[in-house]
Amino acid sequence: MDARTLGALLDVVGGPTVRLHTAPAGLAVPVTDVLLYDAHAPLPRAPGALLLAVGVLPEAAGPLVEEAARAGLTGVVVRGTGGPAEVAEAHGVALLSVDEDAAWHQVHLLLASAAGSGPAPAAGGLADLFALADAIAAAVGGATAVEDPRQRILAYSTVPGQAVDEDRRQGILGLQVPVSAENTEQYRVLFAAGGPVRLPALRAGDLPRLAVAVRAGGETLGSIWVVDDGRLAPDAEQTLVQGASTAALLLLRSRAAQELARHQGGDLLRRLLDGSADDTAAGRLGVRGPVRVAAFVLGTAAGLPDAEQTALRLLDVVRLQCEARYGRHACVLLDGVVYALLPGPGERHVKLAEDIVARAGQALRVPVRAALGEVVPEPGRAADSRADADLVLRLLGPELPVASVDAVRPRVVLLRLTELLGERRELSAGAWRRVLDHDERHGTEYARTLVCFFDAGCDMAGAAKLLGVHPNTCRYRLRQLQQQTGVDLDDADERLVLWLQLRTLAGLTAATA
Structure with a gap:
């Protein structure tokens, strides 16, 4: 080729x-x-x-x-x-x-x-491992299993007529070696050895094992286990060593294919997020229908001496959790933010984000925040959902570590209005400046009174309660305000604009005024 x-x-x-x-x-x-x-x-x-x-x-x-x-x-x-x-x-x-x-x-x-001519599919690597397990089993005369370092069974032999025990049955059923103190000790012995080791049966009715670690350089990639019913071939240990060498190549090739697939998926996701993807990107990524962008960020990245490495670890945690929930999944790290594309509908997205924040915070020992954009009808609109998530990130903090854009929509709108009003001269001009100027020159509290009046729904008694004064005092201030600054509080449009400008440009609320 x-x-x-x-x-x-x-x-x-x-x-x-x-x-x-x-x-x-x-x-x-x-x-x-x-x-x-x-x-x-x-x-x-x-x-x-x-x-x-x-x-x-x-x-x-x-x-x-x-x-x-x-x-x-x-x-x-x-x-x-x-x-x-x-x-x-x-x-x-x-x-x-x-x-x-x-x-x-x-x-x-x-x-x-x-x-190469193209990335090997993930299933192809597993098929090769199953073929290897069968070949080893036929050569040594015992049922064989290939495991990763976390004792997950990657492949197992299916040669008929070979003896098995309950441990093997349970392991294959769950694709995970049953956990026990005895098992842990056998793995310790195996990984400390320089070659094949023979291990006794763990309990009555079980069979011994012949096992070898699979290594590449100084890295342990997994192990191979053979059920020993006393009839293994004389050269079983030598065959197992050769099998471990082949397994190392297959596992490295599988890892390379996975790394390449992740890189390609991350690049496709980056293009979707910045709006530069073509019409085929979503199909190549394997997503369709409604999606939502979730953004994860370190809560204290600025103070971390190894912020970049910690962000990469955060990427691993997010990817692992998303893959556990959705299978093969693309995540990408952009400018210190980890983005994941979650398939719709979005009922469980907030719970997933909360779980990831909790796990990542515990694993990385730093606070983590998560923001979710709006669910969009197709992957081609992912850039819109990402823009929502980026806005929500700016609103998060210790008191609000996880939020969706729908949950904080009013605050998001005010944030964008603040930016928009501040950028345009004609939108930042108006009576609010006269009110603040009057307060500064004459020591009045008109701005504070106005904000409390607005926050109370233009209810005089409610405004007086927020101010801690008698309603007549509040009423008097508002009359004086109108006379001295020219504000017309009977005009609903003027009230709306004045409230928005005081709330956004001056940053005043009843709690902060």
Whole structure:
């Protein structure tokens, strides 16, 4: 199958994650592979490959770019800014960069998966694991299961005639190993071992196990367990080690596909949120019908020394909770805010946001706020819902950590009116300035009296109660106000405009006046 071109690869992963600085040979050049630079080994001749400049500072990458050109490579990827663009131009090599804090192994997984003919579907990785479990079971002679580090069963063998016990039955039924103190101890022994281990039966009626950890580098990716009924093949341990090596490759490939799918989903969601998506974006994201944007933000981000990393952890928490509720789900971090697209209808959205805020606050040890925009009829209107959510975020605080736009609609309207009135000269002029000016020059309390009068629904007794004065005092002030400032309180339009201007531009309420 034809290799991706550099342009096609950038369509998949380009943007904030991978930036192109120069492509002197054009974007139609092929990308056949992604290599990690090793300073202690000669650079292989690999036409069409991208080279990740591991351990090389961008400003010192000139010689590596020249070497890459001699090896026929398509491009070099540096970490950070300030790469040798002029050297790359001169030698016909593309120069790309990733963020300074990007992990090279994650960049490699992302680019290697994108450089293939297409991302492997998630189900394909599981199918390969099931095939591997069957192959191991047939070779060693015992029922086999592949697990992740959290003891979730990813795949299991279905070879007929092999012995099983109650532990295996229960684990497969729930796709989760039953929790017990004895199980925990066996996992501790397994992950501390350097190879396969034989573990005794946990209780009467159960069978022993032969198990091995699945690792890549220093990272534990999972484990493989074989039911041992006493008839395993003589070379079972060696076969299990080989199976673990294959499982590591399959799990890494599955992770790469998931990372790529998440990146693509995040990029599609970003386009939907900023209104730049085409008509096919929602379909590729797998959403249709009514949707709502939920926005999550750290309550004290400004005071955190590692705010960016904490925001990334918040993204993980939001994504995990949304995937648990809705399956495969796209979330994206934009300008410190984590956005998620929730499918309608929206009856349970506030409860989900409250759960996420509670879990994230506990996990990150910082307060988290959540705002929900209006439910819109189709994903193409997601930008409108996002605008609502962004407004609601500005109204949240310790006393109101979670809110939907419908719940705080009056405050949202006043917030937007405040901005609008403040931007236009003709909307900010009027009698309210004369009232405030009179109070400042003469020590009167006309503005306070007006606001209380309005907040009391133009009821004199209610206004007097808010002011803490006799109703006659309130009545006298309002008569004097009209005579000295020219305000006509009998005009309903003037009352409305005056109240809005005092409420928004002066920021006065009965509680604050």
